[in-house]
Amino acid sequence: MAYKIIASACTACAACEPECPNDAIVEKNSVYAIVTDKCTECVGHFDDPQCLAACPADSIAVDKSVPRYAA
């Protein structure tokens, strides 16, 4: 499972990009996007998902079905 960036809320500031431990964040159509296959929701890396914690615009859409949130 993976997180998703809501394109309409993304300001393309790139705060999330260097924080991702999986290099899963890429620029796409002038905003940023998460490569689904690479995203691990930071499980095993950090206590908190980094893109979510870093985003100044709170634009990361959280998929509640992922393991971290299913618990």
Place this chain on the structure above:
Amino acid sequence: MSAPAHPSPPPPGTPRKVIAIHAAAPGAATAPGGCSSGSCGSSDGPADLPAHIWEKVKDHPCYSSEAHHHFARMHVAVAPACNIQCNYCNRKYDCANESRPGVVSEKLTPEMAGKKVLAVAAEIPQLSVVGIAGPGDALANPAKTFKTFELIQQTAPDIKLCLSTNGLALPDHVETIKKFNVDHVTITINMVDPEVGQHIYPWVFHNHKRWHGLEAAKILHERQMLGLEMLTQAGILVKVNSVLIPGINDQHLKEVNRVVKAKGAFLHNIMPLISDPAHGTHFGLTGQRGPSAAELKALQDECEGDMKLMRHCRQCRADAVGMLGEDRSQEFTSDKLGDIAATYDPTARQAYRDFVEKERADQRAAEAEQKAGLAGAHEKALVAVATKGGGRINQHFGHASEFQVYEVSAAGAKFVGHRKVEHYCAGGYEIDAAMPSILDALKDCAAVLVARIGHCPMKELKEAGIEPVQDYAHEYIEASALAWFQARLAATRPSGTARVA
């Protein structure tokens, strides 16, 4: 430009009605030749500062109020990301019609920024400083910020570099800041007590975690203090910006001033909160008001001791270009950069700097001459000035979008702030509706010194007790303000004879 003329003596003062000359508080008058603090005198000229510091600030419009008459700055908006949230900032906002920090119209890559700096340097010989001030935080985007500095150093090595930061990431980057010869850093410090800070910062992102409330403010405070100490130890000049938020940190800023001064900050800039609800900031939406000009000045006056207070800040955008108070960023959008950058010639800027060096020495001499004539006088007054830059009274009343305000006294002519106004004149038509707001903005001023003024506004100013003065058109600001004040004192003293020497 022609050789600068010294202000001629004003015409004999005719008796005028009562004006707003306020007697200085007892003890406030500066004894001739004496000085009670490290920031004596009215201007921050070379006499007031150690030589190595003067050398660093003399061409920096933000660090020297004298320099802001002569030199221009530009911000390159290469740093959109931010690592904290402030209640006075909305990171989603971006509007071309708006001028305030945190806002840009166009984000730049470091490569585009390097080209833009060359283009601006080609068009504006006054350019002396390039800063990175966001629109997020310069050090939350370290790769882009330092790449930009590297490129500028390669192409225009004489341009001074500076950056602004909230301080959270600062301790991690002091070494790199030194490496790139960035000799001016601004830290925004709104509190030195996390109890106060929790009402300003909802969260910070630090050490892979988002912290909230008191914890967040505590982390930010500790990092800011550490960063400030590291910078001053490294010999880098630090300006501290503080946003004055009435009811939250207004009284507390005196403590902030004391602490940052003790830790070696060079300059303190207390700025008014901007909280227009239309900007969508937390403070804007919750009705938090900003301070009045009088509240701001009162706090600045209280804080001004041994440390300089910046009075000439225009709270410019993260992509502002030009002299302080003007923004020419629209002339330098990315589509126009290549052609302009190709015309870059560093000798034009050097010639301008040589000219300014002479001009400033002349201005200081003229001011000193007029100041001597006021020795022993205890009165002081505020004088508004219409200027387009260069340290001269060279703007038409109706064309001014701001007036610079000087406090004149025996201590000299001290720049104390600027008042933004609506243009009285637009495309040849007078806008009478603008006059009440201009009168309100200048209500505590005794006179307004302009290059020219029309009959109608002249009459209205006189009726409001503000003397319109055209006698000093195109002459130096400080010397003219003091000359006017001498004439005014001579005219209003009971015997009509001047006590001034």
